[in-house]
Each structure stands twice: as C-alpha cells, then as structure tokens.
Amino acid sequence: xxxxxxxxxxxxxxxxxxxxxxxxxxxxxxxxxxxxxxxxxxxxxxxxxxxxxxxxxxxxxxxxxxxxxxxxxxxxxxxxxxxxxxxxxxxxxxxxxxxxxxxxxxxxxxxxxxxxxxxxxxxxxxxxxxxxxxxxxxxxxxxx
Numbered sequence: 001x002x003x004x005x006x007x008x009x010x011x012x013x014x015x016x017x018x019x020x021x022x023x024x025x026x027x028x029x030x031x032x033x034x035x036x037x038x039x040x041x042x043x044x045x046x047x048x049x050x051x052x053x054x055x056x057x058x059x060x061x062x063x064x065x066x067x068x069x070x071x072x073x074x075x076x077x078x079x080x081x082x083x084x085x086x087x088x089x090x091x092x093x094x095x096x097x098x099x100x101x102x103x104x105x106x107x108x109x110x111x112x113x114x115x116x117x118x119x120x121x122x123x124x125x126x127x128x129x130x131x132x133x134x135x136x137x138x139x140x141x142x143x144x
Contacts, residue, residue, distance in 0.1 A: 001070040005144065008065045009050060016061050016140060018053045018069055055140045066144040075136045082127055087119030094118070 006018035053069045061067055094115025099108045130136050 001072055001141075002076055003068050003070045003141065004138075005066060005068055006051070008061045008063055008067055011061060011063060015052055015054050016067075017050050018067060018138075018140075019048055019050050020069075021048055051138060053138045053140050054134060056134070057140070059140050059143060061140065061143060068141045068144060069138045070141045071138045072135060078130070079127070079136065082123050086123050086126075087116050090119030090122060091115040 004020055006020040008016050009019045010017035051069070053067075055061070059067075091112050092115070095108055095112035098111040103111070
C-alpha cells in the first residue's frame with residue numbers, strides 16, 4: 001500500500017476530503033544539479049491538492065485532523081500502465097500494421113498519430129470504467 005499523509009478539510013457520510021501537499025524527492029538526490037527533472041519538480045513542489053478519499057472503516061475523522069490515506073500498489077501500477085504505455089503500444093501496433101501493409105511513409109506517420117489518439121481514447125474509456133471500482137480509489141487508513 002502506498003501511503004500519504006494529509007489534513008481533513010471536509011467530512012461527508014461515506015468519504016472525506018483530504019488536503020495533501022505535493023513534495024518532490026529531488027532535494028535529497030545527489031544528481032539534482034544536472035537533472036532536468038528537478039527543475040520540473042520545483043514548479044509543483046509545495047502545491048496543495050484536495051482528494052476525495054473513501055472511508056470504508058468509518059474512521060471518526062474531523063476537520064483539521066491529520067490522517068494517512070493509501071492506494072494499493074496494483075492499482076497504482078495499472079493506472080501508470082494505462083496512462084503511459086497503452087497509448088504508445090496502440091500507436092506502435094497501428095503504425096507497424098500500416099507499414100507492413102505497404103503504405104507510404106507519410107501514411108504510416110499519420111496512422112501512428114491516429115493510433116496514439118486512439119490509445120488516449122481507449123485509456124479514457126478504460127479509466128472511466130475502472131474508476132467506479134473502489135480498489136482504485138484512495139482510502140482513509142488511520143488518524144495520526
């Protein structure tokens with residue numbers, strides 16, 4: 001389970017709204033001076049974010065309580081696969097199929113872009129379906 005700490009900002013019957021602060025690990029990395037990722041991380045570092053969190057164990061959390069929320073590793077890996085790999089895999093399959101069919105290079109390039117867009121649409125469709133599954137949502141684990 002991947003855990004994150006936050007502060008309760010609203011309480012509703014079956015879920016709570018938790019405010020978390022996005023932090024980057026770049027400050028502890030030895031390669032931060034020569035890494036472009038650290039520059040990007042500094043943009044969102046310290047940014048506050050509100051998340052709707054399920055409360056299946058009915059933990060009595062009040063506004064301003066410090067809590068720990070969690071997301072399963074499998075859910076996190078599945079979501080990462082959907083967002084990053086699925087569109088690229090669809091693009092690759094479509095482009096290779098069109099190229100093996102004997103089409104010209106501009107047609108292959110255009111089909112790759114169409115495949116990428118199709119991969120994003122497929123990701124949108126699948127993520128909409130699995131977002132209803134409670135195992136893909138963060139849950140309230142405990143009060144700190």
